[in-house]
Amino acid sequence: MTLRRRGEKATISIQEHMAIDVCPGPIRPIKQISDYFPRFPRGLPPDAELRAAAPPDAPARPAAASAGRRSPSDGARDDDEDVDQLFGAYGASPGPSPGPSPARPPAKPPEDEPDADGYESDDCTALGTLDFSLLYDQENNALHCTISKAKGLKPMDHNGLADPYVKLHLLPGASKANKLRTKTLRNTLNPTWNETLTYYGITDEDMIRKTLRISVCDEDKFRHNEFIGETRVPLKKLKANHTKTFSICLEKQLPVDKTEDKSLEERGRILISLKYSSQKQGLLVGIVRCAHLAAMDANGYSDPYVKTYLKPDVDKKSKHKTAVKKKTLNPEFNEEFCYEIKHGDLAKKTLEVTVWDYDIGKSNDFIGGVVLGINAKGERLKHWFDCLKNKDKRIERWHTLTNELPGAVLSD
Template structure:
């Protein structure tokens, strides 16, 4: 085909179609989407879900690795799934985090560096917060990690809520929130494993789900940790045996985020030195184990007139030791503290163990 001078070149319809479909000499014209890809590398497009859809995603164990979520328009806050199983046993809450799937991409590479953070609410202590290890570059993490809260009391089972958050770790910025779910401890039963498959939700203010739990709570007392105490009246030796077993989730008093705790016991109203005892100091821990016992020579009938004060301190070299928290057991106590004392009186020669909550109330007669 010849072309006259001055005429515009013409292209047949067959040649025009060949531009986009034929791999011949004529190269296909690049689309703008080739320069600005819609999906990050490794994330193929998927069919969009209807708005408001909050059904559970597929399990990470049964989902092919290639079936990753669509980044654009994807809202993991409504559909991400964290598989959780935990049990209550021997006054401890064991949280076993298995996996999560379909998490929202938080990094530029279209992936995340997720970890799980636990917060036992209400409670502002650093030791109330636990977390798993961080898994890098994944939207379907498998942690298979167990975290344990010690010192869970019957009162906690009624009013406490376990907040489970999934976050993205960032080395150069603040860690980013992905989603959360909440489990009231009253849904659990002692010595029973209960499994959960929960969808992550958008972050809610703490007050939204703690309003009822905090009603009637004494705001002047701050929770500073837990202590396990054993009581036994030895009829053969006519003495009260007080055991300081362990503490859990103590408030951090040192700049390194830990404490160097020890425990003091005081049987009031006696003023002599025999009424006061002290454990050894445990270095750099918020969950110390003591396993020490102290004996108070006392007649059984006199126990109804006594009060046992137990205080926990942070040891500091060269300056005054810091008060962490305390608890009083006796006829003037109430709740679990009163019940523990009476159980000891009713069950001679039997060791009675209980967890008790430490508060920031310092007994006026106790001096470090």
């Protein structure tokens, strides 16, 4: 109690009054306002006390060199400890004597959750996944590509969605005819196409050395379409006449070899049927279709048609011509021409087939050609002799167009 002088009225200080009312017994000092501001308490630094209270395997915290170097979170933690000591000292809780609170384990960061449309930030799925299947039909020389669906595509538009489509490209090859695409699906990151795209005129040689590039893009009406992701499949991984299913993560765009020369093969392919008819006493030449033709017009397409000659042609009556197919690099003709000739004379003949691009007001452009007959080689020679050996049987073969045709007049 406070000592009083003689003649003064006995008084008790407010501190003594609060100590008696709140905590009877030994009088402890009342917390001052300054105690609630961040500062080092007396004794060991708080880091040392926390290290002493922390489990042995807890990582050590570097001690602060000065109060100015502490982060705001450190200051807030010291304030909480002082408040805990205050309430413990004055009977707010019946627990043991106050002391430094044990170090709390660091809070685990919340796990990344995919967005409503399935977009994830993981490296493998940052661009999305694509499901598709491939089938090489060896008998019909066709490669069927079924694009099933994509999931978790990267958002490309301001609304957090995309307008995706899939584009196919056979490599090597710069021709526009080597590229196919699906329809565009609007405002989705999880599109389902279930669409089959087919390359015709694919040979066993193509399956060994070519690669299929599959790209997913976002269509934009007011600017260039945007690339999302791609994958590449070497065709040699496929087994003839067996469907192979893929489910892959899209990758960033890979560079395409710009130095590859435009091979003669890029003039295109043509499917020709041959049959010697005993009934008509003549050779039936069928022009079925072309594929992957070279683009000759400024719009990236051609207006192709096909001409056939059976040489030598003394009377110059062996020329036949198909109809013109507008704005296409993969035309279907399905036209057949008959040359009246004895079967025995075919061994001395040569069939020349040329493909042209029709132009109005100027000369037509030569796209490519092929020669079948006794002077041909490889598949062209084999096709001719198979026809001679199998009367009344239609035999179809795909042939690669060349940009030079010996003995042909390269104008129309």
